[in-house]
Amino acid sequence: MQQRAINAVLTGVTGTALAGMLVAGVAAASDDSAPGEKQFLTQEAVAAQQHDARQGQAQNKAQNKAENPAQKQTENKTPAGNAEQQQKQREAAKESAPAKKGPRALLSGTTTASYFWDDGSGVRGDTGAPASGKPMQKGMFASPSWPMLTKVKVSYKGRTVTGFVGDRGPGEPSHRGIMLDLDTYTFRYLLDGGKPKNKYHAGSGQGHLKELKWEVLEWGKGAGKKGKPQPFGS
CATH class of the missing domain: 2.40.40.10 (RlpA-like domain)
Structure with a gap:
């Protein structure tokens, strides 16, 4: 009878101890997994930022390609336009200039x-x-x-x-x-x-x-x- 009582007490104590150890293990496991999740989330954010950066660079390149032909076309037209304008100015100057007179007759x-x-x-x-x-x-x-x-x-x-x-x-x-x-x-x-x-x-x-x-x-x-x-x- 006494032995059974002792066994019962030991069983209870052991169960309690095991339960405590189980709870502590679960908590420890939870704490160990937290850094992994945080690290995973951080890597996701970095990848997203890199993706956004690459997208931005691609858009900038596309925009530059779209703008450069127009700019080159404008640059190419500018000298010709200037030359044409200068030619018109010279012709206008010739028209407005007084006609050269030959030697005066004696x-x-x-x-x-x-x-x-x-x-x-x-x-x-x-x-x-x-x-x-x-x-x-x-x-x-x-x-x-x-x-x-x-x-x-x-x-x-x-x-x-x-x-x-x-x-x-x-x-x-x-x-x-x-x-x-x-x-x-x-x-x-x-x-x-x-x-x-x-x-x-x-x-x-x-x-x-x-x-x-x-x-x-x-x-x-x-x-x-x-x-x-x-x-x-x-």
Whole structure:
């Protein structure tokens, strides 16, 4: 009887002790698992942040790619646009700038002109080499009275040529109002803008230009008389 009572007490004590140990073990197990869960949660947060960061970088790259072509296009257009604008400004400046004027005429008037080509060939009344000593050439005119090497501008029907006095003439025709001889090329150009048949023949049925405008731009230093043209030998 006494032994059973002792056994019962021991059994109770042992059970109580075991229960306490079980409770302590469970509590310890609970405490041990807590850091693992916290660590798992922290890793999840880091992974989420990294994912968000990668997403943000990808979005930034996409945005940069979308913006850069437009920026490059703008940059590419800018120089061309500037060049075009500068060209327009230059053209506007040219239009607004006053037209350049040629030399002022010292003397001007109108006359009837014929043509010649004196090179010593004897063709078409050739009287020999030009009196100025210069070879016959385009732009050489003959005057019955003006000083040699006088600079003269002639105009007819909107066409203009500037030449110089290099010979004497016309002769007898100057007494009939024909006060200027033009080289064959100048004569034909003023007539219709064409070219002569050859240097001795203008290639047209017209041998005179009436109402030809002349302007003396500079008097020559050779022999002759300044002023209005005078008939040959007067």
